[in-house]
Amino acid sequence: MYNVHFVFLLSCRVFVLMLKSYPMSPSCQNHSSFSVLAFVTLAMLFLPVAMASPPLAPPSPPSVGAGGYLLMDYYSGSVLVDKNTDKRVPPASLTKMMTSYVVFSELKAGNLTPEEEVLISEKAWRTPGSRTFLEVNTHVPVEILLKGMIVQSGNDASVALAEHIAGDEAVFAQRMNQEAKRLGLTRTNFVNATGLPDDNHYTTARDMAILGIALIRDFPELYKLHAIKSYEYNNIKQFNRNKLLWRDESVDGIKTGHTEAAGYCLVAAARKDGMRLLSVVMDADSVKSRTEAARSLLRYGFRFFETHRLYTGGAVISTVPVWKGKSDTLEVGVKDDLYITVPARRQESAIRADMQVNALITAPITEGKVYGKIRVLLDDELLLERPVIALQSVPEGGMWKKAFDSIRLYFH
Template sequence: MFQRARRQILAGFFAIAATLGLAAAPAAQAQIPYLQLPAQQPKYASIVVDAESGEVLYAKRADSPRYPASITKVMTLYLLFEELAAGRMDLDDRIPFSTRAAAASPTKLYVKAGDSITVEEAMNALAIKSANDVAVAVAERLGGSEARFAALMTLRARELGMDSTTFVNASGLPDSRQVSSARDLAVLSRAIMRDFPQYYSLFARTQFSFRGTTIRGHNNLLGRVAGVDGLKTGYTNASGYNIAISGVRDNRRLIVVVLGGASTAARDNHAEDLLLTGFNVAGRRARGERITVAQNLFEPAPDGEILRPSREQGDADQDGLKIVLASAPPPPAATAPARKAEPGGKWQVQVGAFKSKGLAQDQLKLTRRRFGDAFAGAETMITDPSSGFYRARFTGMSEDKARAACEVLKAKRQACMVIDPA
């Protein structure tokens, strides 16, 4: 109720300010200190994304390196869902606990070494309880060791387009080498609901029963904000308070990631504000208005100037990234037809192998968009899945161009492989 009243007051103030053309920035800022506070936190980063199109509606330090904390477990679950979807595991299969898994730091289920739980129990424990001991046990079960599983997590991250992410553990427990970004975590959130809709409802659960005990979750926005049905929270001293949420309103799904909050309440309130503001902006654009999320929040520009409705907010921390208007067409590179092959070129560059054709197509589009110059003149192809994988490739290239393109990708930590036509 307080949040709703606060937004109504702010909305009224914004409307008056817009009508009167108020330019007194200090006075306006003094009346809305809460909305400015999160971005002033040194660990803060955020992003708002349309889940269907992938379009970025708002971003602040979205590409700055951050510690993901327990949002890491969304990737752990992604790999577990892959095993289930491929038929290599069943929900009632057992996951044993090693001494190392049982010794993991809290939060945990406190399963003893030598004991085991079902895959379904592990899924609940990871998504709802955020149990670190379960994350280690799952990693050892799927990867043989947590270190090897973390390498698989990083590889899958690259294939999904998470270029700023490196995993070294399956739980998100503190490690300075384990980094991600708000943008990458939004990519991951979008991927898991797109690729495994049959399991996504898991993230909407607020509690589960384990061996006669009811265990409650940490996502306070479930049940508090209409339409919110996931995803995951996280916290360490180094990361601050993190959250990735998704919600649906008027048949539009948005994803919000907030990292580095100063407290649980500040993080939750800010994520709620971004989500509801995103929905509000989407509705106003549908009615013909041209307004951004930043403007709707009355967010100050870097120089302290109050944003006017005719501007878009950039962020120097993101190399000039602009807020994208929802009504704007998608980037041409994402929908451009395949270009003609270079005459005589038979070399290929593989940019990933996937279990679904859709993922392979997405990777080709993403690579074309990010590295278009390296693949100018190349065609795209997806191999037959007879080997169990759809391989995403650029073809019709000379040897020199193929090797040069792969070097460009490797420099950005993007997986690639040069394919010799011989």
């Protein structure tokens, strides 16, 4: 980024030198007023540049009435707003996000079909809390139970699905914890599929955001169930409890929750102008307050931030030399798309990427192996750091190639 004060002073100096070299009449040479006037005129021309203010930082985030909350960008993973994000709290029906994740995994693997019928046990039928109004000993398709769990937040549907997949809800909870560990939910533990209170059933706002991102990323088609506003079963029309689906057209999920211990909770996802944001609100005091809190956070994020893709995963960023290999060069890049989230309307010149690759790379080389790192900075502040990997494998060269490169390396 140019230093505007430096540009201004340098330009003035050049202009004065030009004046001195320009032939003037004796009368002009005897008067300094011409030079002064020229300098003042030039100063006025550059004054807007010299006085240009640096980009303003985003204003403070909105005041949110909740025990904990978080606003995260889906693509970059940047946390834009947070409070008590790692505090252990009961998740209530946000639990059903993981129940959905496990069921979606079974569907994707082909172990389950949407039309497959599930026997409703007495335990499922008797489960307290929100209900899908299932009848004991009836058979209900998986797709209907999924709608009952996601749209209506039915505990009966959640237990029925858990029992069908794992034989028992407690065994299903083990599967939930396996997925939680794999996804990096380090402060979460599940003991049931519904979110009914238990001292050993807990999570954090950050973990719920990570889980929300995983749902969207890993099951983009099945995730669309979270945008359904209503559905009908047993002649009973049931409505989604996520009020933002009606109030904000950018919102397309994800899940509400409430118990006395957890308060009112909401994970909301929204997409607008190429950005996707997730807000997590924990322990609000009413449906209205959790809805307004989530809406305020999302508006703030879309208004004052923007996300850019700097590099495409698997695309060549640079080509570097290789020693003792069948090829003399290696293409390197990043494994996944690399995004950054920055304050809106920041100049691109303020963003800088520095790539550092190992000075000496010798074959054999395995595709995907790390050979350096790339650092992305905003005004010299480190935003993120990612490994740089080999985008191809390079086998060892022949005996003569290795011998020749050994001699070259000796003098390198």
